[in-house]
Amino acid sequence: MRSRFLPPVFNGRLHDARTATSIGRWLGLAFAVCFVTGLISHLLQHPPVWAAGGLPSRPVWGYRLTQGLHVASGVAAVPLLLAKLWTVYPRLFSWPPVRSVRHALERSTVAVLVAGAVFEVATGLLNTAQWYPWPFSFTAVHYAVAWLVAGSLVLHVAVKAPQIAAHWRRRSPGTLALPEEDGPDRRSLLAGVVAAAGAVTVTTVGQSFTPLKDFVLLAPRHPDHGPNGLPVNRTAAAAGVGPIAVGRYRLTVAGPRSYELTLDELRGLPQYEAELPIACVEGWSKSAHWTGVRVMDLLDLAGALPHARVRAVSLQTRGGYRVSEMGYAYARDPLTLLALRLNGEELTPDHGFPVRLIAPNRPGVLQTKWVGRLEVLS
Numbered sequence: 001m002r003s004r005f006l007p008p009v010f011n012g013r014l015h016d017a018r019t020a021t022s023i024g025r026w027l028g029l030a031f032a033v034c035f036v037t038g039l040i041s042h043l044l045q046h047p048p049v050w051a052a053g054g055l056p057s058r059p060v061w062g063y064r065l066t067q068g069l070h071v072a073s074g075v076a077a078v079p080l081l082l083a084k085l086w087t088v089y090p091r092l093f094s095w096p097p098v099r100s101v102r103h104a105l106e107r108s109t110v111a112v113l114v115a116g117a118v119f120e121v122a123t124g125l126l127n128t129a130q131w132y133p134w135p136f137s138f139t140a141v142h143y144a145v146a147w148l149v150a151g152s153l154v155l156h157v158a159v160k161a162p163q164i165a166a167h168w169r170r171r172s173p174g175t176l177a178l179p180e181e182d183g184p185d186r187r188s189l190l191a192g193v194v195a196a197a198g199a200v201t202v203t204t205v206g207q208s209f210t211p212l213k214d215f216v217l218l219a220p221r222h223p224d225h226g227p228n229g230l231p232v233n234r235t236a237a238a239a240g241v242g243p244i245a246v247g248r249y250r251l252t253v254a255g256p257r258s259y260e261l262t263l264d265e266l267r268g269l270p271q272y273e274a275e276l277p278i279a280c281v282e283g284w285s286k287s288a289h290w291t292g293v294r295v296m297d298l299l300d301l302a303g304a305l306p307h308a309r310v311r312a313v314s315l316q317t318r319g320g321y322r323v324s325e326m327g328y329a330y331a332r333d334p335l336t337l338l339a340l341r342l343n344g345e346e347l348t349p350d351h352g353f354p355v356r357l358i359a360p361n362r363p364g365v366l367q368t369k370w371v372g373r374l375e376v377l378s
């Protein structure tokens with residue numbers, strides 16, 4: 001039966017189990033960091049009802065750190081995943097394609113793992129470029145497939161445990177050449193892969209890790225580019241928010257004792273300052289200096305109960321990020337502001353003039369701009 005189809009023969013070191021394991025552990029580490037930080041991001045953005053109230057508002061830089069790690073590990077996974085796939089692709093041609101039920105199950109797990117991993121890395125990367133060339137909801141699908149990848153990765157590691165264990169004992173089973181030591185070719189490949197992962201990380205991580213901002217050659221954003229010295233994620237024009245007439249602006253606080261404030265009245269309330277980052281889920285973050293009114297003071301004026309949840313509603317009339325909710329830990333944090341000023345100047349329209357929410361340890365998508373209404377819930 002093999003006369004018509006002769007599968008290619010690969011017996012070099014670079015395609016053996018040892019190389020696959022060497023690259024695999026770095027890839028596994030990147031995926032583990034990506035998965036855990038992704039879960040944190042999902043929890044903070046879409047908390048289950050029972051957790052929503054008490055989500056921690058500290059440390060103030062928490063979300064900035066975890067989301068920065070999420071994007072950095074995802075970016076580093078690109079060259080690692082490509083190298084890993086190149087190392088193992090000869091197995092696509094292994095003959096016969098299925099040897100047993102167990103083998104069939106193992107291969108289908110790997111198929112799910114490869115498809116899921118490529119999907120996660122590719123959609124995540126496009127997300128950092130704010131490009132969504134697909135019809136489904138990015139967050140929901142990226143999150144669901146992450147579980148698929150995590151599950152098939154655990155199975156894959158379990159199935160490959162003997163090879164992995166042998167790797168740590170510095171033997172290489174299942175190869176024709178049985179190399180006892182690493183040859184120069186394998187060392188070069190590993191060095192090249194690690195260098196590529198390092199290079200893509202260093203040239204992108206500056207969009208979140210400001211000390212490396214001068215190296216952000218491959219990142220979609222530079223932390224210094226934007227009005228008020230802060231990048232803009234969605235401009236007022238893109239959000240469909242026209243010029244806001246100061247004389248007509250009112251902040252409505254709806255609660256047990258509802259009231260309205262003009263912009264001048266807001267400016268007349270005690271002003272507080274906070275140094276807080278915007279940490280965008282699309283992969284950039286930057287700290288900024290905010291001045292404004294404390295949300296807790298506005299809630300006290302409205303007679304809100306201490307554990308009340310709060311909803312901030314934007315003057316923006318359409319779009320997914322016009323509304324955000326916060327539990328009491330955020331609402332009562334003295335650093336949670338309705339900001340009027342940013343880095344010593346009045347907010348620019350693109351940063352949410354006249355008033356925007358800024359709270360510690362929170363995804364950027366929830367830092368609602370152009371706030372017109374605060375609602376005390378339950």
Ligand SMILES: Nc1nc2c(c(=O)[nH]1)N[C@H]1C(S)=C(S)[C@@H](COP(=O)(O)O)O[C@H]1N2
Binds near residue numbers: 233280314321352
């Ligand atoms: N009303 C409204 N608020 C919004 C958004 C939006 O589209 N509409 N975008 C959010 C996102 S995704 C981020 S990262 C931050 C960015 O704030 P900045 O543009 O002032 O940097 O604003 C958030 N607030």
Ligand SMILES: [Mo]
Binds near residue numbers: 233279280281282364
């Ligand atoms: Mo964002």
